[in-house]
Amino acid sequence: MPPDRLRRELFVVTAAVTGTVVAVSGAIGFVGLMVPHLVRMLVGASHARVLAVAPLTGAVLLVWADILSRVLLAPTELPVGVVTAALGVPAFLLLMRRGGHALTGR
DSSP states (O other): OOHHHHHHHHHHHHHHHHHHHHHHHOHHHHHHHHHHHHHHHHHOSOHHHHHHHHHHHHHHHHHHHHHHHHHTTTTSOOOHHHHHHHHHHHHHHHHHHHTTHHHHOO
């Protein structure tokens, strides 16, 4: 099988699996998928740094998403998943557009 075709097929399978995981776990689970990648872009590929910074970053992101969801349409409350999706989808598209270069720095 040609490498380009295999790459496209793996891309489709990976996107389908990611979509399934998000559909099952909810939009907040999307944070758990995206934050480590974004943190890796900020602090480098060192696992020690990523493991130290990613949980804190995810927690801060969810707290701010919760605050935004409560304030944006006050007195009604917007589901927090809408805010996390609004933040996560552009980040996901950025990672998809950059490919592996975003993670390796090449």
